[in-house]
Amino acid sequence: MPKKKKIGSYPNAMIVMSLTAALFLIGFCGLLVIQSKKLVSIIRQNIEVRVFLNKEETKAGQDSILSVINAKPYVLVSTEVKPITFVSKEEAAKEFIEGTKEDFVTFLGENPLRDSYRVKIQEDYFEEAKLQLIKKDLEKIKGVYEVVYQEDLADNINRNVTKIYVVLASFALIMLIIIVLLVNNTIKLAIYSQRFLIRSMQLVGATNGFIQRPYVMRGAIQGLIGGVLAGALLIGLQQLAVRNVEGLGMLQEYDKIIILIGSVLALGILIGISSTYQSLARYLRMALDDLY
Structure with a gap:
């Protein structure tokens, strides 16, 4: 006999996994930018x-x-x-x-x-x-x-560095847009499973703020967990690369990596809150017939 889904059940694991993957890819792009800037700085210092x-x-x-x-x-x-x-x-x-x-x-x-x-x-x-x-x-x-x-060397390096940064920034922006859309759709599907519970709460007189509060808090926690997992994966990948790639250690700027991890955590919380709030607002305004 199939197990019945409880009222108010929520696909937390799926959302956290989506957020973790998204934040890891964004953080990885940031890690590449930090290390490429350090490499360029070392090259310039040796001119x-x-x-x-x-x-x-x-x-x-x-x-x-x-x-x-x-x-x-x-x-x-x-x-x-x-x-x-x-x-x-x-x-x-x-x-x-x-x-x-x-x-x-x-x-x-x-x-x-x-x-x-x-x-x-x-x-x-x-x-x-x-x-x-x-x-x-x-x-x-x-x-x-x-x-x-070496004449013209500076301008050649500057032009190539600019091209690299433009490519990395474009890739990171495209990935951010795609990932935010995917995470947003995942949270929308999760909220969709809660639409009748949300309508029931409205029928008994619950205000929109009261209904939104637990979901938004859950979204923030999911974003935080996703950020922590993504940060742990980034640190693990970075340490593995440093131990196995000769000379990579000199490119590490740990103060900037800490800021990057902090940014990944903040971005995870922001995506979790904003996507949850946006999805909730849709169902709070939806007519009863549209829920079906």
Whole structure:
């Protein structure tokens, strides 16, 4: 004999599962954005402007140039990486020989390279026009022979980063719309099963606010549970990826991940409340004949 459904029964598990899946996908998109921004930041921090010095420059002159460069507002301020690195012409020759496998020093009989400073630039100045101004500013320093950097690299990176963000944002927005519609329909079906109970409460004089209150509270709890489960899945996936993908740990920004998890929880509660309220309002206004 089939088990009879109790009056007031509610498909909580189905709603929580739908919310969890929805919030997990949205949170996953947010996680990708956080890590891609960190990756771009690391790439930008490793872009260098090379300041080549005059060959006859003394140690005192080199120290003076370093002090002037250090005072510039566009030089990177960081505790993670060294913003300015001195590279002697001997070190530069060694790097060149290791990279090309050609000993040009032996061939030429001398080392034509120059001592240099490799300067890392703040992200705010990572634009071609600003880098050109930095180049001109550094070349004005007494003792500086030439300033070089990879031209057009900044604009190319910025264009590609913008495209990536647009794609991720578009995907997240489309997923959000689809998921909210699916969750909304799931809650509508759940409320549909309660339509006669809602009408019975109206017939005995219950106000709309009194009828809505328990359902809205239930929607908020369902959204919270869905958010907690989605957050747990995101953290589990993130930790699994960090342990198994080499170098991924340096992309983690745990303060932003905590904010993301908090946002997922808040979004779950918001979707649960708004979808439940919207579905209830429809049946509260519906005529008796339309319930059938």
